[in-house]
Amino acid sequence: MTDVHPDDGQLLALALDEADGGSRDSTLQHLTSCHRCRGEYDALSATVEQTLAAAPSVEPSPGFDARVLGAMGLDPTGPVKVSERSRRVRPGRHRWQLVAASVAAGLAVGVGGSYAVSQLDDTPQQSTLAEDRSLLETPDGDRVGSVTRTLMDGEPVYVVTVTTGPVGMNYLCLLRLEDGKQIEVADWVLHSERGETWVIDVPAQDVSELVMVANGGAGPVWSTARL
């Protein structure tokens, strides 16, 4: 056993997976033979792990489960089978290097209650999600995002995800109601070319369409989603 015990900061860094190479190796070496430090580290590490469940649940994009099952070599729509694990394709870590465009989570500051993206219904049935999801399209028919109706804290919300659009543009978000009226629900700026996601409360009235109007509402209509 090394004579010098790691300090609190070193144990914390190791438990949080932020220790650098040299410190990490020496601390791990020490822990193999020092029961006192090992106990303290195990307690910190277990606490970190058990706190992870507090993370907000967020529904991934449609088809995510199928992609995962495909990566496992399983066909989610195919017949139930028990296959040989060794026959499956197993992508390596280099898969991550291939990631290109992506969408960043964002924050909405709107009227009538809007939230940062973070807490979505984790209903496991994909078909249910698909039924509640509408495409956000430009007048030219380009798909620029989606609007999903889901639940947050038991209350219905629309999750508005913009996957592409002019950065820096200010959008006024309107909800058109079945009775022909419309209400302004939020005023957003797209900060990243990778897109953003916002959450807005579903009003009591029946809604027919969500409209994003460019230039803070001065127009033109940038995109719409039939709800």
Next chain:
Amino acid sequence: MGVLSLADRAADVALVEGLAVDDQLAAVAFVRRFQSAVFGLAVSITRDTGLAEDVSQEVFVRAWRAAGSYDRRKASVLTWLLTITRNAAIDVVRTRRPIAVEDELLDALILGTLSGSDVEDVTLLRVESDLARARLRLLPPEQARAVVLAVIGGCTASEVSSRENIPLGTAKTRIRNGLIKLRAAMKEEETSD
């Protein structure tokens, strides 16, 4: 506040056991049951949904590979899976680029984590999440924020220091003291069960 029922825990474990023997139905149920939790943590750390989906996919593949070695005595399935997620997400983010410490996104993360539950049905996931959030809300706000940033946001102590505009030593102290209090709360739950 509910407790973790044996039936719920057994259901999750059964899915892992099915995954370990390549049962296709179990694999489908496993992914659909946990995908929101995994993706939620991945996006909290990466702050990038595209990258988070890639990380999440890798997490499920890792879990599938390791399903045979899952030990129910060490951790619940959710905790096991989220630990894999945190490691994978931090691994990717720290090798790709410095983590951006966007105020709005991290504020959103703190708000989302410390607020109420986010699922409708009464499941094991909901109970575990509720318990974890309830413990966090027991902490002094500055400690809760530091713990959320470090544990769920994947921020280093240095990034917490920068984000909270406090000295590095203070950031470390808040994180550590917060974790110690959380540990004490967990022990109290264990003794009261």
